[in-house]
Amino acid sequence: MQNIAQINKKECTGCGLCSVVCPKSCIKMASDAEGFLVPSVDEALCVDCGICLKKCPVTEASDGMFLPERQEYFCGAVSDKEKLKKSSSGGVFLELAEHFLNNKGAVCGCVYDENTVATHRIYTKGDSIEDMCGSKYVQSHSSQCFEEIKRLASEERPVLFTGTACQIAALKGFLGKEYPSLYTVEILCHGVPSPGFFKKYVEYLEKKLHGKVLSVQFRNKEKKGWGSEHRTCVVYRDKHGDLKKYRPLLPAYFSAFFYGLNLRESCYNCKFAKLQRVADLTIGDFWGYWSKFGKTFDEGISVIGVNSDKGKELVLKTEQKFSYLTELEQNEAIRSNDNFEHPVKRPKERDKVYENINKGYRGFWKKAYLTKTYRKKTVASFYGALVPQKIRMLRHKLLK
Template sequence: MDSLFEKKVYICQNKDSEIRFDSTSGGFFSAIANYVIDRQGFVFGAEFDENWNVVHGYGTEKKDLIRFRGSKYVQSDLKDTFQNVKNLLNDDRWVLFTGTPCQVAGLSSFLGKDYEKLVLMDIVCYSISSPIIWKAFLQHLIKYNKLDLTKVTRIKFRDKTQYGYEYTLMTFYDKDQKELYSSGPESNQMLRSFVSNTSTRPSCYNCAFKNIERVSDFTAWDCYNVYKYKKSLDDNQGTSHVMIHSQKGERIIKELAETLTLYEVDLNEAVESEPAMVECAKPSKLRHDFFTSIASGQDVFDIYFKENIKIKIERFLRKILSKTGLYSLVKRMIKG
């Protein structure tokens, strides 16, 4: 955090349409990551390991970025990441570290000082799910959806392929990019446990990092209301909000002007559009029973988040509205 720097917020889109479409929002992470890699740097972020656990890893080539791209609503295992970052910085290497606000703050505290070649990026974090829940969901899919994890080569928590940015799906792909499993937010039981704060870590109910004062250079989050800022950018392919916290961040984003479409917006309006920037997740009354049940080996998803007629109707309507191009309009009318 640069106390002398006046924060700014931009909405942005990566000018590489393939990167933007493959990203959760507007592809801002990939632009910053490419910047660091072009300087022979290292990019640290959340990825899946060979057993589909979410861990923090690193990459040094642009082809590596597909591993880190995209949201993963699971607490990542940092392992020895902090020490690796410190060693690289002491060797005068460029490093980009991306993570949740608490992870970025943790790294900053561990390092004890700023480094000119360190770039920190956090996200607006709604909350984070326990890895136990993710493992249980995978077992649920194996048992009830006949998912063969050995055939899975990629998992996208927010896949734009079918309906675009406004209505994303969780999708599992095989090596031929064939869908092995796909479901939307109203029917995906893992996502329902997440958005209801049932699978949330207790610390997220009283998060110390829910404010606009960050130690990072950049904070990124969704920009679903891009139409309010610039209608020409409203193409249902994804847009990011990006808050700049430091002179370093402002310098870097200016150097990326050829890579990103940028449009400065009012800071207060941008923050108001995403309450999760400053508001903690609200405790779920189901959480204790949910975790007690999972500890006893029960399939919690069919107990607490079983599909019903309301969900089936909602899924049907969302798909129809998305296919006809009316989903965004109806969603905005309801919010309005």
């Protein structure tokens, strides 16, 4: 047996590349017991060609993909306040996306589909680009877009692919060569919860709200500005067809993601969480704003890692759109965000989290998630988030 079934579950990122490159179409992506997509091989059809293994980004196949060209870092926020509000961090994605669309290009990124499933789509027009804004804290599927990206890049159309590092490694593995008009931007990801888990969360919300959930905005800035916890805003259509918003007080789904309790096993061993990166640009939150500027950024600020000449080109082409764009030392960038250097640590409670998921979201909430430690942490951070950012920073300064 020379196929993808050999890859250890703790390593497989579920990128779907094996299912796309199989010449016999005998690999399908199917949900495992935790609700993550994993390859399932029809052994009767497999001819042991080994292509899936050779291409798999978690084998040595990805070793040549890391970009040795540059390691430069910036922090920045875009000037357009409306764009900032729609984005999770400093709005870098939206400015880049508009740049591509204004230049007859295409943008591939993550949206919620009509069933609130996170998936990658390709847009060539600006009408719905805002659907891609904002972090969807659940694993998205992207390999269905690879063929079209290849076609566009072969025609030398500018293409921007955005996603997690493992998705970018998969795309590069699929293409097998450098395309000058393709640019890649990775979100600085600390891991992804399963689509199955997210589905249970959406089902729970729909039952509670007696409506149809359209999107779960985890980093909504409307009420409390930029930050991470307790900013979940659920947009839904109620039973009368009216558009409504619901803001859960203690969203356990988000807290579980934040504390790394419900991530894919491979995320705790992520081989892409290191200083050398696979994408032209890396974008995340710049949590080091206080020590750098001594002021708060209520609408968000991003950290930007430039990993290649193409990445630098993107920064130079959009720099006039930023109100702040400041170069950082490598250690300032790393201190602001752990994921530049290493994967998130696997908490021991991870073992229990998925055990109860089949009982639905409430089963998870009551039995698995609310261990004493995490209950205390969640409640403390809830009250912490009520204190305005400026006061928190002042306290931080006085205690130093």
